[in-house]
Amino acid sequence: MFGIGDFARLGLVSVRMLRHYDAIGLLRPAHVDPFTGHRSYQAAQLARLNRIVAIKDLGFTLEQVSAILDEKVSTEELHGMVRLRRAQLEAQISADLARLRGVESRLRTIETEGHLRTAEVVLKKVSPIRVAELGARAAGYVAEDIGPVIKPLFAELCRRVEAAGIRIAGPGIAYYRAEDDGSVMAHACLPVNVDVGSYDFLVHDLPGMEMAATVIHHGPMEAAGATFQALAHWIEENGYRSLDLAREISLHCPADLAEWVTEMQIEVTGA
Numbered sequence: 001m002f003g004i005g006d007f008a009r010l011g012l013v014s015v016r017m018l019r020h021y022d023a024i025g026l027l028r029p030a031h032v033d034p035f036t037g038h039r040s041y042q043a044a045q046l047a048r049l050n051r052i053v054a055i056k057d058l059g060f061t062l063e064q065v066s067a068i069l070d071e072k073v074s075t076e077e078l079h080g081m082v083r084l085r086r087a088q089l090e091a092q093i094s095a096d097l098a099r100l101r102g103v104e105s106r107l108r109t110i111e112t113e114g115h116l117r118t119a120e121v122v123l124k125k126v127s128p129i130r131v132a133e134l135g136a137r138a139a140g141y142v143a144e145d146i147g148p149v150i151k152p153l154f155a156e157l158c159r160r161v162e163a164a165g166i167r168i169a170g171p172g173i174a175y176y177r178a179e180d181d182g183s184v185m186a187h188a189c190l191p192v193n194v195d196v197g198s199y200d201f202l203v204h205d206l207p208g209m210e211m212a213a214t215v216i217h218h219g220p221m222e223a224a225g226a227t228f229q230a231l232a233h234w235i236e237e238n239g240y241r242s243l244d245l246a247r248e249i250s251l252h253c254p255a256d257l258a259e260w261v262t263e264m265q266i267e268v269t270g271a
Helices: 004-011 015-023 045-057 062-070 075-111 143-163 225-237
Strands: 039-041 122-126 129-138 173-178 184-191 202-206 209-218 241-252 261-269
Touching: 004 015, 004 039, 004 045, 015 039, 045 062, 045 075, 075 143, 122 261, 129 143, 129 173, 143 173, 143 184, 209 225, 209 241, 225 241, 225 261
Parallel strands: none
Antiparallel strands: 122 209, 129 184, 129 202, 173 184, 173 241, 209 261, 241 261
C-alpha cells in the first residue's frame, strides 16, 4: 500500500488531483484510515489512473472518462481513440495555422494600403476562351476556406483532363460566385481546344470582358487580398465601376509559393 503522496509521485499526478478523483468517485483509495482519514492506494490502481489521465488528456470530460472506464476500454481501443484524437488535433492545428496566415495576410494588406502604383494596372479586353471546368463549394471567401477547395479542385481537373487525352492549352483560371446561403462556389478552369462533349467535367466558353482592370500579383494566393483591394481602390479612384466578373489567371505556379505569378482581372465599365 502507498500513501497518497507516494501514489501521486508514482502516477505522475498531483495529490490534489487524486483527492478530486476520490471525491467524484473516479478513483477511490484502496483504504481510508477511519481515525486519521489518510488515503492508501495499491500498485494495481496505477492501471486505472493511467487510463484516467490518458483519456482525460484526449479532451474528454471527467464524466465521460468515468463512462468510458465503466465500459472497460481495452488498450487497443485506447490506441484507436488516440489515433482519432491525433487526427482531430492535426486538423485543428492546420485550421489554426491557416487562420494565422490569414491574419498575417490581412496585416500585409493594411501595411500596403495606398502603395499600388498606377502604372501597375492595365486596362485591356479579354477574349472568350474555351475551358474545362470543375466547381466545388467553399464556406466563404477567406483564404482558409478557399485554399483547401480550389487547390484540390485544380489537381482533380488536371487529372481528369489528362485522362481524357486532352492537352491543356493555357494557364489555369479561377473564379468564384457567392451563393444565397453565404457560401461560395469555387470554379477551376483549364483552357482546352476541344469541342463540347461528354466528359466527367464541364467544357464551355468563358465569356470575354469588354474592359478589364488587371494587375499582376507576385507571391502566394493567401497574400493576394492586398493586391485585389488595391486594384479595387484604383478602379474607384479612376472613375470606373466594377461588374460581377473577376478572375485569377495562374501565370506561373512553381513549388515555391513565393515565386507564384497571378494576374488579377476585374471587369469594369465606364470612365
